[in-house]
Amino acid sequence: MTITGEVGAWDARGSAVPAVTAKGLTKVYGRGDTAVHALRGVDVSFSTGAFTAIMGPSGSGKSTLMHCLAGLDTVSGGQVRVGDVELTGLNDKQLTMLRRERIGFVFQAFNLLPTLTAEQNIRLPLEISGRLADPALFDLVVETVGLRDRLGHRPSELSGGQQQRVAVARALISRPQVIFADEPTGNLDSRSGAEVLSFLRTSVRELDQTIVMVTHDPVAASYADRVVFLRDGLLVSELAGPTPQSVLDTLMKLEA
Template sequence: MTTAPSLAPQAAATRATAAARAVDVWKVYGSGEAQVIALRGVSVELERGRFTAIMGASGSGKSTLMHCLAGLDSVTRGDVHIGATKLTGLGDKGLTKLRREQVGFIFQQFNLLPTLTAEENILLPLAIAGRKPDPQWWDTVIDTVGLRDRLGHRPSQLSGGQQQRVACARALVSRPEVIFADEPTGNLDSKSGAEVLKFLQQSVREFGQTIVMVTHDPNAASYADRVIFLADGQIVDELTSPTASGVLDTIKRISGEQ
């Protein structure tokens, strides 16, 4: 009797290449007439060593998806994985450990402690975890973000672009499984924003980092390898090797604009 070849090894290989993935994820807030369905059965795999942008109109579910993938919010139904770790069902202690050791964050607000120097802010997550940076990797990160002559400065002595580069270095220095960036250029002028996006792109292409970025800006999304589009809590389209004009055209098509 001939047995059909198993697809399990292929599926396992696919999962092994995913830095993060969601499987049939639903997120529901409230109940009754006040119920809001933010995510409707979303399944997506975010490949290791790639820069993925998530886009959508306000209320599309893009930030909710990122928060669920990063373990910042729980899911109503479905499963979320970071690498080989299943987030669904992890307790507070397990989630805290995962976010500290496997995930990096970059937010629109720089979230730097004003009393600490740039160097101390960058090293803070490692210090909390009782770890020291790898010296060679530290030098690589600092030289890449161009902050060596600013390490002794406090946030108030740095420009907005420099502060966000500190936040980028802080996310990268622990070599996390994946970095989640939520509108990282939202508070920056175009020049500073471009510098941050180029750094994120470089960290993927040269260092193999995995980055997932939520943005509303087609130009910012064009720095990514892949763009995922959400509408009404569902993935409705995606682009690979995107351009700003291609992203804008896709947004217009999804929204019904001519």
């Protein structure tokens, strides 16, 4: 039995339930001789209040894993749980509600609405769900991502790094159980990318946010608390306290 809280869940013994868990997760595209086994029985969990990166060679299944964990793609077998809720038993409407209430997203392409100001883009998830922003949380999020003097600007008036910070703030404002970030620095220069990664890490440390990030960049992965590595649809390795060099060394072994 689990007791659901505002930002997490606890089992009957008072232990924190992982933010996201996958057991025996498989994903197959196509059938017969043309079938592609993107995931081949992945068992992995992501701790609440931690920053985890998912890495692997091209075609390893890292993006597929994230999409299945976030309920953006159906699974072929196994289970996915977000907190105490099993995704694999939900219908489309229930999945939509779960993504709206429990999951935040940060994408490579920012996905901001061009006619809205930065503040309006940040508040959008709450507007859609009919909720009001907690004023104290809004101020804290805006301060955390350094957007105080840019709230009235539209995306076209912001740099790429500033737009991605708006996207991070938008993901944070609804206090989701987990934020999935898909190559969040892929369209940014190194300085802007470092700023965004720092804000993500700060949100974990200061807001107790849970973040799962797919990246191909060893430097980006080094901002995480833990890196898990996929190869050919299988979880094959992980690192705690990663550095750019330790991540690169692991990737080179996987690609050898």
